[in-house]
Amino acid sequence: MAGLEINGAPFFLHEVNPNNPTETSPGRAGVTSTRIEVFTDDPDDFIQRAVTAGATAGASIEDHRVPWGVHRQGGFTDPFGHTRSVGDRSPLQRYPR
8 A cells, every 4th residue: 555645635545455346456357447647757767667676568658749848658557457657748847737
C-alpha cells in the first residue's frame, strides 16, 4: 500500500485483495483500470529503470504534438498489470489551475 497526498487530498493505492469479490486485477479483467502518467526530464531512463525492476515495456517513446508543444511519451505495464505512461513535459506546467 502507498499513501499519497495531492494538494491536501489523501489517497491510497494497493494491490487487489483476493478476499474481496468486488476487486479484480487488470489481468483478470482483460483491461487496465487506471491510467497513470509520470512526468520526468528523462522518460527513456525512467522506463528502462521500470523494465529493469520487473515491468514490461509498453509503447515506445514517441513525439506527440499537443497544445503545450511537443510531448515525448512512452510507457510500460507494471507487475500488477497497470499501464503507466511516462512523459517529458506536464501540461500543468503550462496550464496551472
